[in-house]
Amino acid sequence: MRAPSPRRLTLLLGALSAIGPLSIDMYLPSFPSVARALGTSVAAVQLTLATYLAGLAMGQLAYGPLSDRFGRRAPLLAGLALYAAAGLACAAAPSLAFLAAARFVQALGGCAGLVIARAVVRDRFDVRDSARLYASLMLVMGAAPILAPLLGGQLLLLGGWRAIFGVLAAAGLALAAMVALGLPETLPRERRQRHGPGEIVRALGEALSHGPFVRLSLAGGAVQAAMFAYIAGSPFVLIELFGIPPARFGLVFGANAFGIIAASQLSRFLAARRGVMPPLRAGVAAAVVGYGALFAAVHAGGGLWLVLPGLFLGVASYGLVAPSATAAAMEHFEARAGSASAVLGVLQSTAGALAATAVSGLADGTARPLAGVTLACALLAAALLWAEGVSASRRRAGTPG
Structure with missing residues (x-):
């Protein structure tokens, strides 16, 4: 099989990375409908997002080492098949x-795309090229949060919430076909890890014990957790609290997703010229300012147009x-990129699951839980990035840390 062009x-x-946001965002407009159909509350339906994120966290522990041992294609195809089957179960x-x-x-299957896409990038590119490609992936992934709620809202009108999961199952099958026909193996046999479970555990432990890797992963994970808190809380805040119709919910959600796309391309530009740390610091600062403004607007009793900018x-x-x-x-790992990608995914997905659960558990009929959790996540990211900066300075000076 010929290697595909860079584009x-x-x-x-x-597309493989987008299966995660697609699976989350497409059914957001249906939260009130699911609650009515299954005789429960919107807050309870929010917990299905937390279970999905928990599945993402647990599944990645398996796919990373498996892809290091057996190559990237076979575990990826197996995961997509499981994703499609679970999508049909959700529909029923x-x-x-x-x-x-x-x-x-469904998350156990879908997380294969997240883990293995990162590992494929690390297989083929160095750190700067990886950063640029990750930013390009964000451009493709960013289309999912824009289109998914809009598509989900239309499917909700045409076929009900169960049709949404039927479409997701079909998307999983389509991706499996694309991988089978268009993605050659990127991990040669001579580079594969042939060790048993004990060595796999040691590889995961090596990543978990690597201070810079953990701090950087968690800094990114904390900002991602804020986004998942927003995803979990926005259907209630925007639809129930501020009265946006479910069919138009995707417009607001899509505008925010467009911001992600624009910022990812700025990240690509900055990384190519100044390295990966300046855009990372700028992004964390923007998170603190934005979610801080949201917190202030909510606690001041502001309306929708005061809440939206932050x-x-x-x-x-x-x-x-x-x-x-x-x-x-990921710069710190090459031979075990799959295992490192798995640990990174677990750390970030766990943070997201905790944030989504916190928004649901603190629900009080206002936007305050959403505002408080997102700001707390942003401040945690800032603290972790500061700690890594201190540690990096000590490493350059030749002292432990």
Whole structure:
């Protein structure tokens, strides 16, 4: 199989990475409909997002080492098949508990695309080129949050919330076909890890014990967690609290996603000229300012047009942070890029699951839980980035840290 052109590779890896946001964002407008159909509350339906994120975290622990041992293609195809089957189960869910369990399994399959796409990039590119490609992937991924809620809102009108999961299952099958036909193996047999479970555990432990890798991964994960808090809380805040119709919810959501796309391209520009750390620092600063403005607006009792600007800046900051934090963290690993990608994904998905659960658990009928959790995540990212800066200075000076 011939290697795809850089553009085709970017599109394919972007589509694989986009399966996560697509699976999350497409069903957001249906939260009130799911709650009515299954006899529960919108806050309870928000927990299906947390179970999906938990599945992302757990599944990545398996796919990283498996892809280091068996190559990238086979685990990826298996994961996409599982994703499609679980999507059909979601479409047939008779209860909220069944839906939450099916979403968990769907995430176990879908996370293969997230882990292995990062590993493929690390297989083929150095740190600066990786940062630029990650930013390009954000351009492809960014289309999903723009289009998914709009498509989900239309599917909700035409076929109900179950049709949304049927379309996701079809998307999983289509991606499997694209991988089978268009993605050659990027990890040669001579570079594969042939060790048993004990060595796999040691490889994961090596990544977890690497201070700079963990701090950079968690800094990116904290900003991602703020975005997942926004994703979990926005259906209630925007639809129920501010009265935006579900069919128009995607317009607001899409505008914020456009901010991610624009910021990711700025990250690509900065990384090519100044390295990965300047866009990372700028993105974390933007997150603190944006979510701080959201917190102030909500606690001042501001209306929708006072809330939206801070929300836009905070969400857009993810486009600056994600490519730079990922490239900076993955720079420290080459031979075990799959395992490192798995640990990075676990750290970030766990942070996202905790943030989404916090928004649901703190629900009080206002926008305050969303504002408080997002600001806390942004401040945590700033603290982690400061700690890594101090540690890097000590390493350059030749002292431990």
